[in-house]
Amino acid sequence: MSHSRVSEIRHVAYGVVDLEVERLFYTETWGLEETAASDGRVWFRTPGHDEPFVVKLRQAAANRVDLIALAAATPADVEALAQQVAASGARLIHGPRALTSPGGGYGFRFFSPDGLPFEISCDVARGPQRELGHWDALPRRISHIVLHSPDHQALVRFFTDVLGFRISDWLGDFMCFLRCNSAHHRIAILPGPPCLNHVAYDVPSVDSMMRGIQRLRDQGTNISWGPGRHTAGNNTFSYFVTPNGFAVEYTADLDTVDDDRHVATVHVPNKQVMDQWGIGTGGPHTMPHPKPDAGLFQPVED
Numbered sequence: 285m286s287h288s289r290v291s292e293i294r295h296v297a298y299g300v301v302d303l304e305v306e307r308l309f310y311t312e313t314w315g316l317e318e319t320a321a322s323d324g325r326v327w328f329r330t331p332g333h334d335e336p337f338v339v340k341l342r343q344a345a346a347n348r349v350d351l352i353a354l355a356a357a358t359p360a361d362v363e364a365l366a367q368q369v370a371a372s373g374a375r376l377i378h379g380p381r382a383l384t385s386p387g388g389g390y391g392f393r394f395f396s397p398d399g400l401p402f403e404i405s406c407d408v409a410r411g412p413q414r415e416l417g418h419w420d421a422l423p424r425r426i427s428h429i430v431l432h433s434p435d436h437q438a439l440v441r442f443f444t445d446v447l448g449f450r451i452s453d454w455l456g457d458f459m460c461f462l463r464c465n466s467a468h469h470r471i472a473i474l475p476g477p478p479c480l481n482h483v484a485y486d487v488p489s490v491d492s493m494m495r496g497i498q499r500l501r502d503q504g505t506n507i508s509w510g511p512g513r514h515t516a517g518n519n520t521f522s523y524f525v526t527p528n529g530f531a532v533e534y535t536a537d538l539d540t541v542d543d544d545r546h547v548a549t550v551h552v553p554n555k556q557v558m559d560q561w562g563i564g565t566g567g568p569h570t571m572p573h574p575k576p577d578a579g580l581f582q583p584v585e586d
């Protein structure tokens with residue numbers, strides 16, 4: 285087991301074919317705030333958290349994941365994690381150095397064994413944040429990221445043995461929920477072609493999630509799956525698809541666990557375990573069909 289651990293999720297960067305429509309979605313519909321834009325790139329923050337940005341969009345020839353950024357506590361942790369990643373055989377994009385993205389910081393980049401690009405950083409500047417109210421249907425922060433992998437057991441081992449995540453729960457033998465702090469999960473891994481499944485955003489309450497569903501529907505984005513409440517993590521969910529085809533989620537009520545003592549359980553998959561309410565529309569079959577990400581092993585400069 286590694287000594288230095290990832291401590292949080294920071295942001296996701298996407299290349300998108302239609303930048304302007306995706307930009308409008310994230311601001312007008314999803315509730316993020318634009319913080320900077322230049323040369324076909326746009327950065328967005330959540331109103332409810334001090335992370336300098338949570339989404340970056342870039343005009344691209346194909347829709348793809350440009351980067352998944354994670355946090356570590358200290359420069360020593362960043363350096364130790366870079367060594368752990370290199371020792372695992374995963375490909376480094378660059379070693380620890382000063383970062384040029386908004387908020388700066390110190391970090392390194394690498395490809396996961398499947399080829400998705402990652403960053404681990406520390407000392408990133410803090411931005412403004414405000415308290416969100418119970419009915420504010422606005423994202424507080426990124427809650428979790430779900431990935432597919434052609435060898436999902438091997439990717440789980442990469443996240444636990446190399447990056448220091450801990451297993452919180454399994455759904456059968458096919459979906460693993462992983463934590464890096466007291467949040468029940470920040471990453472989950474499913475079988476499938478190497479790609480992102482979805483990115484979830486915490487909203488302040490179930491009422492906020494429901495009001496958010498109303499706003500999305502009023503603005504022409506219907507719910508793809510939900511509303512419902514999962515069993516692993518006990519969080520509520522509602523899934524949508526962005527104009528360029530990426531799945532996003534509003535979630536609330538995610539369990540907090542004792543990071544050192546939580547005992548992983550295996551949930552036997554059935555309809556009621558997937559969704560304890562069972563009143564929503566759609567299901568996993570109405571989510572975007574996973575296909576290999578268009579950017580595997582192709583790094584993107586800031």
Ligand SMILES: [Fe+2]
Nearest residue numbers: 428430484533
């Ligand atoms: Fe989710």
